[in-house]
Structure formats: structure tokens, C-alpha cells
Amino acid sequence: MIHMPKSAGRGVRFRALLVIVATLFGGCDAAERLSPSDQPGAGVTDAGTPPAAVSFATTAFRGGIPFGVFHLPVEQYGTIYNGSLSNIQPSDVLSSLEAARRSGTRIMLSMAGSESNFQNSDGSFSLAMWKQRIDRFRGIDFSSYIQDGTLIGHFIMDEPHDRTNWGGTLVSLSDIDAMARYSKSIWPSLTTIIRGKTDYLLGYSYKYLDATWAQYVSSFGSASDYITKSVREAKASGLALVVGVNQLNGGGSGGLVGFYSPDKNAMSAKELEAAGNALLANPYPCAFISWKYDQAYMARADIKAVMGRLSEKARLHGSSSCRGAAVAPPTSGFTSGSLLLTLIGRVKDNRYQTTLNWSGATTATVD
Secondary structure, three states: OOOEEHHHOOOEEOHHHHHHHHHHHOOOOOOOOOOOOOOOOOOOOOOOOOOOOOOOOOOOOOOOOOEEEOOOOHHHEOOOEOEEEEOOOHHHHHHHHHHHHHHOOEEEEOOOOOHHHHEOOOOOEOHHHHHHHHHOOOOOOOHHHHHOOOEEEEEEEEOOOOHHHOOOOOOOHHHHHHHHHHHHHHOOOOOEEEEOOOOOOOOOOOOOOOEEEEEEOHHHOOHHHHHHHHHHHHHHOOOEEEEEEEOOOOEOOOOEOOOOOOOOEEOOHHHHHHHHHHHHHOOOOOEEEEEOOOHHHHHOHHHHHHHHHHHHHHHHOOEOOOOHHHHOOOOOOEEEOOEEEEEEEEEEOOEEEEEEEEEOOOOOEEO
């Protein structure tokens, strides 16, 4: 029996409940292109509550959340960068995951590859063709890499909201969840992640999709407003949230020229640091992975210095799972009469913390 004064309200931390939280949340069960075509949406205000804490089993992982870029070369695994999204052929995937495991790097897999592999003749999305691409990996046992946190997600698609990618049409929300369902029919414990605008994904009750991806570009305006909006909309959809920046195409007028598009700038060191700091200041994201690796850009002394500082912030960020079930609205906590209790676990500064929230108390103390 725990006596809790009503005046304590929300946010009291009980480290004695760590065993309970560990039982509830467990461990981390947890494409080539992320283009800058998103447009900023209306701002909202909600700092967000982080998803449940996750414990990475391999000791090489340095803590916090994975930090890195698309297509990170294997030789850079586990240095400044310990996270990547990789488009790997089935024949090479296990050796790549083993290299990631040894270095403490967290990998998302893009199994379907470029959208050209699963488009109808008119450019529209083909679920049947997408499934054929996924079936190439069907016989591969990912279980140990999922269990120890090396494989943190299956990246099922990029930009379902962009008509220009799909022959003038949109990929429906039901098709998105159908893709996630197909993935889980093969690898039930592998999280499913899509890079779709958070406001586009609103209004559907996802049963199989776990997380979405917020990729910031300077034209969106305030990075703080952008992450606040993204967190609120991801939570409204019951989804975890991966964040990152479009470092090669997302710079403003003061950005760097000559790295990817002749008509768009890469982020300057100042832009990159400001955006990264804003995204990492929010406790909700489960990973920070940006588009994309470029040797010349990332070898610049000013960019490399910023990446080192952001990497450290990611290491100190509260660790959380990208599994959507862990971030559902707190309507299914423990109930006793009219009292609702919700436990939220996290890791901060390499220490486990548990927050017990409750509402509905009608007396000064409750049992």
C-alpha cells in the first residue's frame, strides 16, 4: 500500500517502481530519399511526454537516442554517429547488422528501396509490388538484432503525402497501415516507421504503424515550433516520432551551396546546430537521423564540430522506444474506481527514472 498525498499531484518520481516499469515496458522491441518537399503547417503548443524508456542490451551503445544519417558508411559506425537508415540488399543485411551490433550502432532498414520499385505504370502506389519487395527478406531471421536493439525499425515508405512521388495521387492511410501489418506478419516485434507529414497521418486509428518521421528544413521557420507541432500530431495518431534535418537541401539563404541541389542550399553550421538543438530539446523523439551522408559536407571542420556537439546531446537525451504502443494516450492505465494511474519510464543521464501520474483523487490521500 502506498499513501500518496493528493497535493503531490502529477510528476512525482518513484524509483522504487522501477521493477514495475521494467515489467510493463520491457526492452527495445522496438530509402534512399527524404526529400525537402514538406510544407510547414500551423503551429500548436505541446511539449510532449517522452515514450516509455528502453534499455539497449548491447554494452557498446553509448546511451540516449540513436544519432546519425542515411547511408552512414560502416567504417563510421559508433564514432560520432550511432544511427542510420540503410537500404541493404538481402545478401548483405546480416553482415551489416553484425557490424552495427559490434559498434553499438542502431539501424533502420529500408527493405523496399526506391519507390520506383513499387509503382504502377501510371506512377501510383502498388501494395502488391511493395509486398514483393519485402518478400525478398522473408527468410531472414532478425530476431536477435531486434531483441538487443541493433535493428530499431523497418522503414516502410517515404512521403506518402507527396503527389509528385505517386503519379499525382496520394498513398492512403489504410494502405500505410496495411504495409505495416504485412511487415508485422513476418517480423511481429519489428517496429514500423514511415516518413510522412504528421498532419497528413492524422485521423486514422493505426493498428500496425508504430512511428513517423519529422524532417526539418529551414523554410519551415522556427524549429521549436516545428517539433512542438510534430510531437502533438504524432501523439494524436498514437505514433512515436523520429526526428532529423535535411542537412543537404534544407538550408536557408545563408546556407552552403554546391552540395546537392543547385537551387537549394545545404545547412550552414549555425543553421544545423540551431535546428538540432531545438529538436533534441524535446523529450519525445526516439531517434535523430538526418538526410543524408555526404563526405565533403560532413568532413568540413565547422560541420564536424556541430555534429560532435549534437551527438553528445543525443547521448544525454532520454532513451525511448520507437514502438507506437508505448506512446498511446494514457487512457489505459491502472484504474481503481475513478482513479487513473499512469507510469512513464525513461533513462536520463544513465539513470532510470519513473514518473507516476494520477488523476481522479477525491480525498487528501489515496491508497
